[in-house]
Amino acid sequence: MSGIPIELELQISVQPSSQPERESQIQPPPLFQQHVPTQDPPQPPRDQQIQLQSELQQPESNSEHQHRTKSAWITLRWLLLLLLGFSFGAAILGVMCYMYHNLQNRSKNLEHTETPCLSQACQRASARLSMSADPFKQPCDYFLFTCGSDRLSTDSGGRQRGQGIPGHPQNQKERAVWPERGGGTKAIQDKWLREEKLHDRKTTLLQYLREILESNDRPVGTAVQKAKGFYRSCLDTKSIETAGAEPFLTLIQKLGGWAVSGQRNQTDFNSTLRLLMKDYSTFPFFNLYVGRDPNETVHGTTKRYIQIDQPDLLIPIEWNSKTQKSQARTQTLRPFLASCQRYLALLGAPPKSIMIHVGMFISLSSEFAVAASPLHYRLSKGQLYQRMTIKQLQSQAPAIDWLGCLQAALHPLPLTENEHVLLHNLPYIVQMSRIIGKWLSRHELSTSSPLHTYMVLNLLHTMMPALDSRFYETANNLSASLGNTDEVAPRWTHCVLETERGFELVLRDLLSQRTAHRDVEEIIQNIFSAFKSKLHELKWTDRNTLQQVMYKVQSLNPRLWTTKEKSEEAELDLLFSKVMVKTNSFFSNYVQLQSLWRNRRTQLLTQQTEAPDILSVTPLLLDDELLFPMGMFVPPVFHPTYPRAMNYAVIGFLMAKDMLHMLLPDIYSQSETVHAVGECVWAHYLNVAENAERGGGFLSQCCSSRRSGCSILHCR
Known part of the structure; x- marks a missing residue:
């Protein structure tokens, strides 16, 4: 079969050998008709030429039969085209319906995720936080350890x-x-x-x-x-x-x-x-x-x-x-x-x-x-x-x-x-x-x-x-x-x-x-776990200090008081x-x-x-x-109806800061990371401040009000 042309292979597959000889003369539908090559086709053997001549000489009564057969093939061709077109249209319609339904679901999900918290606690927190002072106005109070x-x-x-x-x-x-x-x-x-x-x-x-x-x-x-x-x-x-x-x-x-x-x-x-x-x-x-x-x-x-x-x-x-x-x-x-x-x-x-x-x-x-x-x-x-x-x-x-x-x-x-x-x-x-x-x-x-x-x-x-x-x-x-x-x-x-x-x-x-005892206990455990993991990421000046700190922290049992x-x-x-x-x-x-x-x-x-x-x-x-203490977990800084991101951003930050101040009061002298973070915070403050000169004034005020070296703001 490797030497047979492709066009011929297709014609043979459509016209099997078991078909009667008189049906072999019926032309296939145009869909399966082959392109006539420009070069002369190979001549059939002598026996086949004789057979074809004899078939051409058959009576004209067979022409009517051939006409009916040709009409059946034409009808079958249009049915196949109609079926193919219907299937193609149905596929296109299905794809369109799927895309529309998917877009609707995504729109609904997006709308659901962006729905604001409308609980009474959320509304009060929103009003309270919208009136809060800008933390960058007092960098010493928000970013300093000592x-x-x-x-x-x-x-x-x-x-x-x-x-x-x-x-x-x-x-x-x-x-x-x-x-x-x-x-x-x-x-x-x-x-x-x-x-x-x-x-x-x-x-x-x-x-x-x-x-x-x-x-x-x-x-x-x-x-x-x-x-x-x-x-x-x-x-x-x-x-x-x-x-x-x-x-x-x-x-x-x-x-x-x-x-x-x-x-x-x-x-x-x-x-x-x-x-x-x-x-x-x-x-x-x-x-x-x-x-x-x-x-x-x-x-x-x-x-x-x-x-x-x-x-x-x-x-x-x-x-x-x-x-x-x-x-x-x-x-x-x-x-x-x-x-x-x-x-x-x-x-x-x-x-x-x-x-x-x-x-x-x-x-x-x-x-x-x-x-x-x-x-x-x-x-x-x-x-x-x-x-x-x-x-x-x-x-x-x-x-x-x-x-x-x-x-x-x-x-x-x-x-x-x-x-x-x-x-x-x-x-x-x-x-x-x-x-x-x-x-x-x-x-x-x-x-x-x-x-x-x-x-x-x-x-x-x-x-x-x-x-x-x-x-x-x-x-x-x-x-x-x-x-x-x-x-x-x-x-x-x-x-x-x-x-x-x-x-x-x-x-x-x-x-x-x-x-909300269950929510509070969960956030306590999560924040404390994150606190312990972050200690390993700090660059400690002394390995013994790290071991002492970790031993101290690992022995603690955090819980709601x-x-x-x-x-x-x-x-x-x-x-x-x-x-x-x-x-x-x-x-x-x-x-x-x-x-x-x-x-x-x-x-x-x-x-x-x-x-x-x-x-x-x-x-x-x-x-x-x-x-x-329970007094930490009250509105507007914490409420079970708040989005989790808000609870972790507000009360989680306060908890982490309190733990750092209480457990590691001298962290600035023990970790190189804190120095880098302090400089980063101060640089960020200068970038977001409305007036950099004004920020310098705050820095001077911070340093002048201290009794010892200003730590995290890196006063000089």
Whole structure:
């Protein structure tokens, strides 16, 4: 077959040999007709020529048969063409339908992916983020690790009385000893005002708690109703202004009266002190809180101890480095004197006796001030965490009934004189006892009773957040005279903080109910895994440092900081069953708050695990656990209805930055990569800034405001 022409092969395949001879003369359809070659075809053999001649001589009757056959082939040809055309048209139509359907699906999918998030949380976040400041306007705050700014300072934080009160003169940046969370006696706003000064994050959390307290969810338990009722009574400034100073004057009568007002029953000094500590969380002569011993914490001990510290003195003091003693600030004595006179006048003291009582109060306060000392001095002298029993403390400072006062402050917890306590300024405690003994022997039986007046004015500062605006304005004027220029927080902020002080368990439960635990745990694990993987990609200056860091990071267990067991509504209702919230008497509610605070302090002494702090907005490293508080995962920075990209871009970035600051504070000196990244960030800032010269000004401002070398911006 290899020698047969192609045209012939096709003709043979169409006309098989088994076909009768007379049918072999029928012409095939034009579709299969072959092109006649130009050269002469090969001559057939002799026998075939004879056969063809004989066939040509057949009768003419066969012509009709040939005509019918030819007509059948023509019909078959058109049917084949019609079928072929129909098939081709159907194929074209099918392809067009497929393409159209595919384009429609792609259009729908594209439209679906571009559909904006229309949930209420997304709309609020959109409005909030659209009003946010450009991060490149303050490069130090957004891109630096150590810029020497207070905004990035790390204080352990603690809840102490005094600092949340406008005008409180105690040095707020140099606390005596920062107690463990939950210790102390005053406002949570202390922590809000100083904890790393993360105002944006803290304000976001407080706004979310505000929404919870102002919501009208039904049905709710009685504990939740009481928490919301307390919050509403705090906002009712009209009732507070109407009540004036009368509620506090009534409270003084319960303490046996007051010599300033001319009516005072002779009461024992220690019995009055016990009452102040038990029912009103007021500690005029020393501070009391509960916390761990850091010397034992390194060994894994979780025991908590009673800790005694010097008090938050009302009188402004300063440290004299030459004499190594504290002293009253002379330039502030006049405004302090004026504020004390104003307080006594508001409490109805006779004008003629005001100066006598104020003079003794300042004199007594000055003696306590001399005995106090700042933190850095006590650290250098090893005066922190000195352990002794209550019995030993009693022998060192006999003027105070220590066992009776501590039992009152930690009621109903039983204590014995063999209980160990930790002291943070024993010389002050000893000197304070001597001062009290001296003044008791001189004035206890006199009509002035300076020690009693001292305790009453300290109680006034404890209860001042529940009094009318005249007291607040007096305190604010003193604060301004001391150089305090902090902006005053709005009333709702103050009320949220005070509500959390007493109803922390209720708000913790409400916040936990609104936290998407599964989504939060997922993002925590993913961000932490990415954080660990990125550490390997850094170019480390020291291989040993990398191994130490990786060992530290690998040993951590990251998780959401929440309680193991969820509080039942019935349990919360029973716990707050004795609290009677009055809608139009915030002062009465505030007095009950002090008892709740005492219960909370007592629980801290017995519990083994660290209770979640719902006001925390940064991770906490506790033993081998990296705890992320629920307060980080609130709108507008996080919500389960947000697109995943937004949650990871916002809260994921904050988590990564917090982990880097906490786990690797000196990463700049350990990694070459950070230098390169810093230069890249700064170059990017210069490119996107509207005015490069303006950017240079920011750089100069950044470098000039630092105390040490500006790290990531590479200031020169």
